Amino acid sequence: MTGVDVLLLALGAVAVGAGALVVGTSHLVRAGLYLVVCLGALAGIYLVLTAELVAWVQVLIYVGAVVVLLLFAVMLTRAPIGASDDLDRPGWPAALIGGGSGLGLALLLVDAFRWSTVDLPEAGTAERLGDQIFRSWVLPFEVLSVLLLSALVGAIVLSRPDIGRPAGRDATAGGDGTGGGAAGGGPAAPDDRTRTGTGR
Template sequence: MTIADVLMIALGAVAVGAGALVVTSTHLVRSGLYLVVSLGAIAGLYLVLGAELVAWVQVLVYVGAVVVLLLFAVMLTRAPIGPSTDLDRPIGPSALIGAGVGLGLAALFADAFRWIEYPRGAPGTAERVGAEIFGTWVLPFEVLSILLLSALVGAIVLSRPDVGRREVKPDDPRETTDRAKEEDEEVPA
């Protein structure tokens, strides 16, 4: 047991505990806040593991942006502030599935890595990770820009029903055929 181990166990306990509250809380808003705690603890784990850049990005993007977006969603859908009763399905097999997946994965890892002491690697500073990304992973990085752009445009176009709307709203099928004739771009079948 090194200090790193103790730190990881402590942070892990926080992360898992908060994570458990995220999926069981009856308050929508509180779930979001527990998520912040859990993700923050995971950022701490990254630091212990030596991945500094990932840790900071985790804090900035996840805690800073993603969770805020989620909380916006909670607010915009007029979720009640107090506890809600209809957040969960009947428990059914979900607990079994969740526990099975968690324990199964844990057993798998324990089986593969045992209780072996691994040395702490060189810290994943911004410089190292940057070299990695711009040395090896340039292509997905560039594709990611397209992805982000489409996410942006998609989010806008979905949430603003008035974008690109035309004056006429042709619900009437007769109108549609008239319009088609008007435009004179049809060929008979």
């Protein structure tokens, strides 16, 4: 057990504990904040494993952007602030499948690697990773940029109700402001009558 191992164990324990709280807590906002702790601990593990650039990208994208987006979604869906008891389904099958897959994978990896040691490679700095990305992985990089663009367009189309409507309806509705229909109909739309009208 060297210092690196102790660091990995401690950060891993923090990550797993925060992850358990993410899937176990009954406070919606606290789940997002525990997710910050979990992702931060993972960034620490990446730093210990000499993946510098990935660690900083993790902090930037995940902790900075993804969690903020999730918290925005929590607020936009008018989630209850305190503890709420209807967040979970009765879950022994979930515990069975999740625990089974997690422990099964852990057993498989323990059996594969036992208690062996490896030397840490040279640090994955931005220079080395950029060299690899733009030399060996250029094509996946370009495909990913196209995917990001299509995801952006898809998110816009999903959140604009006036796109993709049949043309005849557009002609009848075009008179009094299509933009007003799109923007005004957004956050004010949820109504209790839609809830009762779905007949669930």
